[in-house]
Amino acid sequence: MVEVYLDLLSQPCRAVQILLDCAKIPHRVRTVAIRKGENRTPEFTRMNPMNKVPVMVDNNFILTESEAILKYLATKYDVPEHWYPRQPERRARVDEYTAWHHTNTRPHAAKVFILEVLLPAQSGSQVDQVRLVRALSQLNDTLDKLESMFLRRQPFLCGDDITVADLLAICELMQPVGGGRDVLQDRPQLLSWRSRVQAAVGDAFDRAHAVLYAVREHCKAKL
Incomplete structure (x- = not known):
């Protein structure tokens, strides 16, 4: 199951959340409260040294940029083609x-x-x-x-x-x-x-x- 680390006050995080919901991709959300500094913990920094959200983990594959995450999800998972067309x-x-x-x-x-x-x-x-x-x-x-x-x-x-x-x-x-x-x-x-x-x-x-x-x-x- 895909894990995503999100703070929904973040615009790119919301985009990732909407795609996951609409495409019905099985996922687990790990909330990261930026205002509380949760993006700067040692555990999070190991995943993303840039200390930014969103972060996606898929079978130990870590991806840290929203655009890349959206396109990866649309390419790998069985989602309607219109999200990221193949043509x-x-x-x-x-x-x-x-x-x-x-x-x-x-x-x-x-x-x-x-x-x-x-x-x-x-x-x-x-x-x-x-x-x-x-x-x-x-x-x-x-x-x-x-x-x-x-x-x-x-x-x-x-x-x-x-x-x-x-x-x-x-x-x-x-x-x-x-x-x-x-x-x-x-x-x-x-x-x-x-x-x-x-x-x-x-x-x-x-x-x-x-x-x-x-x-x-x-x-x-x-x-």
């Missing part, structure tokens, strides 16, 4: 997005959450509005490109069916929700895409995001 051109479209993701969607959405939620919580300081405006501008540029380069007039980022690319992207773009900010609210094209992703994965979406929703409620209660 070369369709697979290349997924690889194209996931390569772009790491320097665009991931850092830009994460930075908004860090500035609005994590840094104020850790330091007790107010949100740095100058840095936040800059981060939102960078994120808006990324959202423009998601619409024009990837989504275009197709239902999902890489074609007619949901893929691991959609999971990575949606989990990042949900992260600012933890601070009460819906970065897609003024973008009908991306809102429709999000609805299609949610419909495609069903209850797995809200289960994976329950921790993030709890953060949002905590932030609301402090206002």
Whole structure:
């Protein structure tokens, strides 16, 4: 049975959890609470010297990057082909997005959450509005490109069916929700895409995001 080490406040961890649930891959979740430093224990460091989640262990085979984990699971296990297509051109479209993701969607959405939620919580300081405006501008540029380069007039980022690319992207773009900010609210094209992703994965979406929703409620209660 696959073991995964996850903290569901982490965007890539949620993507892995959703795929495991949707594809019904037998697995066991080992929760790693980053805020408690559980990613820095000697046991965890032996598995991943980078001290990051997610980590997957499959019959003593250890894998430590979310994109690699998603593609490994979709390739090894008997999951519907649409998650990571075998046909070369369709697979290349997924690889194209996931390569772009790491320097665009991931850092830009994460930075908004860090500035609005994590840094104020850790330091007790107010949100740095100058840095936040800059981060939102960078994120808006990324959202423009998601619409024009990837989504275009197709239902999902890489074609007619949901893929691991959609999971990575949606989990990042949900992260600012933890601070009460819906970065897609003024973008009908991306809102429709999000609805299609949610419909495609069903209850797995809200289960994976329950921790993030709890953060949002905590932030609301402090206002």
